[in-house]
Amino acid sequence: MAPRDLTMSEAARVAGARVDLLLIAEMVRPGSRVLDVGSGDGELLELLATTRGCDARGIELSREGVNAGVARGLPIIQGDADVDLADYPDNSFDYVILSQTIQATRRPKWVLEQMLRVGTHAIVSFPNFGFWRMRLDLLLNGRMPSTENLPYSWHDTPNIHFCTIRDFVALVEEVGAQIDRAAALNGYGHPVRFNLPWAVWNLLGEQAVFLLSRKG
Amino acid sequence: MSDSTALRDLPAYEAARGEADHPHSAVVRFGADTPLQLDAGGVLTPFQIAYQTYGTLNAARSNAILLCHALSGDQHAANVHPVTGKPGWWETLVGPGKPIDTERFFVIASNVLGGCLGTTGPSSTNPATGQPYGLDLPVVTIRDMVRAQAMLIDHLGIEKLLAVVGGSMGGMQVLQWAASYPERVFAAMPIATAARHSAQNIAFHEVGRQAVMADPEWRGGRYLQEGTSPRRGLSVARMAAHITYMSDSSLHRKFGRRLQDRDGHTFSFDADFQVESYLRHQGEAFVDRFDANSYLYVTRAMDYFDLAADYGGVLANAFKGSKTRFCLVSFTSDWLFTTADSRAIVHALNASGAQVSFAEIESDKGHDSFLLDEPEFSAITRGFIDAAARAVGAL
Numbered sequence: 264m265a266p267r268d269l270t271m272s273e274a275a276r277v278a279g280a281r282v283d284l285l286l287i288a289e290m291v292r293p294g295s296r297v298l299d300v301g302s303g304d305g306e307l308l309e310l311l312a313t314t315r316g317c318d319a320r321g322i323e324l325s326r327e328g329v330n331a332g333v334a335r336g337l338p339i340i341q342g343d344a345d346v347d348l349a350d351y352p353d354n355s356f357d358y359v360i361l362s363q364t365i366q367a368t369r370r371p372k373w374v375l376e377q378m379l380r381v382g383t384h385a386i387v388s389f390p391n392f393g394f395w396r397m398r399l400d401l402l403l404n405g406r407m408p409s410t411e412n413l414p415y416s417w418h419d420t421p422n423i424h425f426c427t428i429r430d431f432v433a434l435v436e437e438v439g440a441q442i443d444r445a446a447a448l449n450g451y452g453h454p455v456r457f458n459l460p461w462a463v464w465n466l467l468g469e470q471a472v473f474l475l476s477r478k479g
Numbered sequence: 480m481s482d483s484t485a486l487r488d489l490p491a492y493e494a495a496r497g498e499a500d501h502p503h504s505a506v507v508r509f510g511a512d513t514p515l516q517l518d519a520g521g522v523l524t525p526f527q528i529a530y531q532t533y534g535t536l537n538a539a540r541s542n543a544i545l546l547c548h549a550l551s552g553d554q555h556a557a558n559v560h561p562v563t564g565k566p567g568w569w570e571t572l573v574g575p576g577k578p579i580d581t582e583r584f585f586v587i588a589s590n591v592l593g594g595c596l597g598t599t600g601p602s603s604t605n606p607a608t609g610q611p612y613g614l615d616l617p618v619v620t621i622r623d624m625v626r627a628q629a630m631l632i633d634h635l636g637i638e639k640l641l642a643v644v645g646g647s648m649g650g651m652q653v654l655q656w657a658a659s660y661p662e663r664v665f666a667a668m669p670i671a672t673a674a675r676h677s678a679q680n681i682a683f684h685e686v687g688r689q690a691v692m693a694d695p696e697w698r699g700g701r702y703l704q705e706g707t708s709p710r711r712g713l714s715v716a717r718m719a720a721h722i723t724y725m726s727d728s729s730l731h732r733k734f735g736r737r738l739q740d741r742d743g744h745t746f747s748f749d750a751d752f753q754v755e756s757y758l759r760h761q762g763e764a765f766v767d768r769f770d771a772n773s774y775l776y777v778t779r780a781m782d783y784f785d786l787a788a789d790y791g792g793v794l795a796n797a798f799k800g801s802k803t804r805f806c807l808v809s810f811t812s813d814w815l816f817t818t819a820d821s822r823a824i825v826h827a828l829n830a831s832g833a834q835v836s837f838a839e840i841e842s843d844k845g846h847d848s849f850l851l852d853e854p855e856f857s858a859i860t861r862g863f864i865d866a867a868a869r870a871v872g873a874l
Contacts, residue, residue: 318834326839333806333836334858336866340825340837350826 282452283388283470284310287362290386290444290474291315295357298322298382300344300374301364305332308339322347345369348377356382363470365389365431366422376438379477385440388472393427393465396450412469428465435475444474494562496703499611499770500604502597503561504529504554504590507634515592515627518620518783525606528631529597530554530589533573534581536637542873543637544579544864545628546588547645547652550777551717551769553596556588557581562768571852578861579644583874587635591652592627593619593776601772602703613772614700621648621784625655629663639663642867644860646670646849647816648777651784654824657805658786658797666867668860670808671849673820674794674827675785680815683723684778687716691771700772713771714762721761726812726845730754787827794827801828804870805835806863808856810848836863 284307291297293315299307302321305328311319321339323329332339344361345368359382361374366389368374378385390413391397400408407417415422426434428447435442447455447468455467464471506529509515514524531554536543546556546569557573559566573579573586590598593616605612632640643656643664650672657667676684691697694712698705722730734754738744741751750756790796805828809821818839828835840856842848849856868874 320834326841330838330840330855330859333838334855334862336862336869338804338834338836340829340835341839342825342837347826350829352830352832355832 281306282448282454283472284362286446286448286454286472287360287386287388288315290472291317291358291360293317296355297358297360298351298356299360299362300348300378301361301367302332302337302339303328305335305337305339307360307362308332308337309335312337344374348374348381351377351381353380354383358382358384358386360386362386362388363390366425368424371424371426372434372438375434375440375475379438379440379475383476384443385475386472387431387475388470389426389431390422391428391447391465391468391471392425393429394450394469395466396469398466410469428468428471429461431471431473432461435473439478440475441478442473443476446472448472496602496770498529498562498596499600499602500597502529502590504531504597506530506597507631509630513630515623515630517617517623519617519623521617523592523599523617526592526599526627527597527603528589528592528599528627530587530631531556531558532588532635533557533586534584536585536635537873539873540637541639541641541871542583542868543585543587543632543635543640544642544644545632545640545656546573546579546586547628547643547649547656548588548591549645549647549649550720550781551765552649553594554588554590554598555596557586560768563764568850571850572857572860578857579864583868584641584864587632589628589631591648591777591780592624593773593780595770595773598627600770601700601776602770611703613703616772616776618779618783619776620780621651621655622659622789624780625652625659628652628656629660632663639665641871641873642666642668642864644668644670644864645672647672647846648781650816651676651781651786654786654797655784657801657803658790661798661801661803664803665871666804666806666863668806668808668863669821669824671810671813671816671821671846672824673816674787674797674824676781676783677820681782683720683815684782686719687778688775690715690719691774694771697771700775702771708766709771710763710766713766713769713774714759716762716774717765717769718758718762721758723815724845724847726814726843728812728843729845732843733757794824795830798828798831798833801831801833803833804867805833806859807835807837808849808859809837809839810842810844810846810853810856811839812843813846813848815846 297319299321308319311317322342329341359378397408447464448470508527514522556569557567590596593600650669653669691712694709696707697709737753739756787794809818825837
């Protein structure tokens with residue numbers, strides 16, 4: 264399928280939240296059950312609960328993130344996506360979200376498969392390593408790229424499994440899922456506006472958001 | 480009864496003894512028409528529950544929070560203790576403006592069944608004989624304790640509790656509440672606890688009980704009738720248990736190898752080390768406020784606790800379809816009720832689809848952390864309780 268632009272009507276009403284989180288929230292059906300894997304301090308959970316009326320729960324690896332979120336009254340458990348997704352029953356959520364986290368998992372493919380088992384839908388957002396500025400950086404400087412959103416140096420980073428948009432599309436095919444919606448954000452944090460082939464998104468998108476479901 | 484004179488010279492002990500039948504607390508008496516069913520078989524009747532309340536029940540009766548105390552705790556969670564004169568055991572967390580805010584919530588704390596501060600226990604007078612029950616009291620379980628608490632909550636006219644909160648054995652009661660009465664618990668907060676008592680923990684309890692029973696003053700459990708008191712045995716039991724409530728590093732920080740009021744080793748079995756002196760003090764102070772037979776009964780109740788066993792061996796079944804929201808808390812240095820114990824409960828709650836939060840708090844103070852001032856723990860408690868109160872419109 265060809266990628267499609269998203270309307271931002273819902274998103275525009277909520278000031279202050281990150282654009283990628285707004286994009287995700289817009290993909291979620293109001294009132295649904297959501298599991299956010301790698302929920303940080305609960306920003307997306309709060310957004311989903313307040314703007315979409317969701318029963319939104321989180322798993323977070325860092326103690327600081329969990330404790331900050333729980334102190335705000337959000338249902339977050341301390342856990343590791345690479346292990347703990349196995350404990351959830353089939354179809355126990357409408358959506359399982361992995362926001363800016365897939366590149367930090369040890370087993371991205373296993374995690375994606377588990378998400379599609381636990382949830383009817385999976386939503387994945389990630390930094391696109393095929394973004395033109397990354398390519399240019401590597402080409403000109405010959406060093407691993409480091410950007411405002413990804414400030415880590417190569418040897419001291421939680422991000423061990425970077426991919427490009429095209430890599431991710433290939434992984435989706437490999438696990439037998441289908442892409443229901445997709446969106447990319449350019450270097451200014453704005454959604455890429457036009458229907459374009461993946462190869463172009465792969466150049467222009469600094470971040471990507473995919474809504475997936477099981478095939479058939 | 481030659482020993483009785485010596486015993487009665489101990490005012491604290493006498494005060495504690497007096498609390499068993501006539502406590503400095505509100506008491507509700509359940510007569511022959513409302514017997515308590517016991518897991519051991521048969522019923523307990525009559526019996527009484529001693530309890531404290533803080534704050535005011537709102538018109539909608541939606542702001543009630545039940546606190547469940549641990550092994551050596553009692554109903555005096557947030558008031559000066561009538562026997563020891565010390566502050567309540569949870570004043571770090573409970574009081575005006577505190578995370579469990581008595582200006583906004585109606586907080587209830589009751590003495591457990593088998594206890595010795597006014598709820599029927601082995602030191603209470605058996606109405607059939609006019610003598611203390613001693614070992615004639617049937618062995619009670621965590622579920623019996625919770626069944627009795629539910630009768631108290633009925634008596635107070637409360638249909639649904641906003642929250643049930645407790646640590647250690649109190650956490651076991653919270654889990655039992657959520658399993659037995661899911662429709663009566665909106666939010667449950669089991670802290671530093673486990674869904675079953677481990678072999679290691681049963682072993683520690685057995686050491687404590689043997690210490691009590693090996694004391695010749697125990698007299699087969701009839702020490703009250705015979706005017707003796709197994710002070711040495713109960714004190715040793717408390718000393719052993721107290722070690723399990725602390726961590727290696729907190730003992731080291733508090734005492735190290737420092738000596739107690741002396742410059743060198745005395746080459747004797749005196750309390751040369753500060754840690755020895757501290758433990759002896761802990762043991763002595765405990766004996767003044769706690770009944771030895773109660774120690775046997777309450778530790779036994781914990782040993783028997785295995786929630787999954789009541790649900791076909793599958794813990795998730797205990798919470799099937801539960802609408803209760805849970806918040807579990809563990810502490811990094813707690814080796815008595817570990818993070819792994821809490822995580823096992825979280826896994827079961829996830830499998831049953833319940834809404835659950837779980838936080839592990841960094842602390843080097845061991846199991847006792849839940850009784851101490853831990854700012855992160857306080858913040859989590861406040862956040863969880865406030866969110867629950869908002870959800871039911873009780874704020």
